[in-house]
Amino acid sequence: MKRKKIIISIISLLILLFALGYLFRPPSDFPSEKELLNQIPEAKTIQDILFLDDKHVYVPFIMNDNSYGMSMWVWKNGWRLVADGDIGAPYIWQIYPDNPDSYRLLYNIHPEDQVSSINFYLLRRRYYSVSFNDVHTYTPGIQKHFTMELSKKSYGMIKIPTDWKEMIIDYMKVSKEDEQPILPSLGGPYIEFAWNTTNQHGEEIQPHKTYVGGFSITGSYIINSLRYMNQEEINLYNE
Template sequence: MTKRRLVISIGLAMLLLTIVIFYLFYFTKPHAFPMDDKLLKEMNSFYAEAHADVIQDVVYLDKQHVFVPYISQENNYGLSFWVWKHRKWKVEEIDTNGDLRLWKINSKDSATYHFVWNFPSNDQISYMKLYAIKQRGYHISGDVHHYDPAVQLERKISLSEKTYGSIQLETEWVSVIDEWNKLNEAMQPSLFFQPFIMYQPMYFGWNTFDHSDTIIYPEHSTVNSSILNNSVGIENVMFVNESELEYP
């Protein structure tokens, strides 16, 4: 074998090895999810202030994203978020209270959005409502009057059987949000010509109700502290009072 052929062969072998390593590192199927004792050990190692003591459930949002609600030694109800990454299940964020969060698994695809929560069981919460809201707006540009109607989507979720859970953004909401985002992008004016026109974005909200249909905030929720590994698209969601709703 000539020196040139030897160099080419070594180069091809190294390229093949790189491809194999890259595939194994990024594209291998997830292994079985860790048992509770290993989850607790890793959570408390990752964030000692969590004081995680009881794993309530393991909820797969898809094959590579898992939501794990937990109870701490102080009887606080928290959230943990896990991702299959680099051939390992890794905890990406831990929150010490269970108020509603939105996990944007793919920030560019609203169909991958999931709400997750873990409310204290002793708060006597009967149900929760989720909202997608766009407030009404009105502006004038020269002789042109522009009115933006309000939008309010609502979904009711029973919490009588268990006070933690997750729910994927439903198809109707995805359609409305995607259409509004497209319209909003198309209507955005040139800042050079119309610098004062603002368009109302859509946002998410939630509230909880007792058995007499009165809005209540979970009384036993702790002040939240959290730690995150990377920016993984997990967002707080606004608690809304009746006065803030277009159609209470």
């Protein structure tokens, strides 16, 4: 009887080890372009396969109707398509929400829009409030930006700048202490990500073919679109 219990214990342990090995096994090879096209039937050309880290991948592609799209993939006991669409306007993927170092800006600009550069913005309106116990709080506004010059490639993946990371980390701390929202809400200061574009002459243009389309996300991944703002709207954050 004792021998039987030992054998059962050993078998149970082996099953547990096998299950853990399966769940925590390292990522396998990413699907080939042919396999990707089978999973994204609307696409005709895979432009690139960009690893954001060993478990998160960005795949820009060209659609059958010649629009430009994007897809995001995650390793979770297999490579899974978690987001895709026929839109190339920038999105920010907060891979690990509590770690801004993992945030990535992703885009795929349609060539017919003749975009020469993309301007990315980190914004927050200044905010003044008075609490019920007469505590006055002033939160200064923020307007940070950087410009990405487009080369021959229509697509790209960008890590957010160091000063953005530091500002977001500081704001996260303040938000937790004061219970202020980080993302847009009905009240209180919050951070926004925005963008606009210019042509080769430095003139602001509307990239209509780039930001027209749909985008779907499966699961609880934080992948947010950036708000398109013209310069007049951006200037409001200085007021």
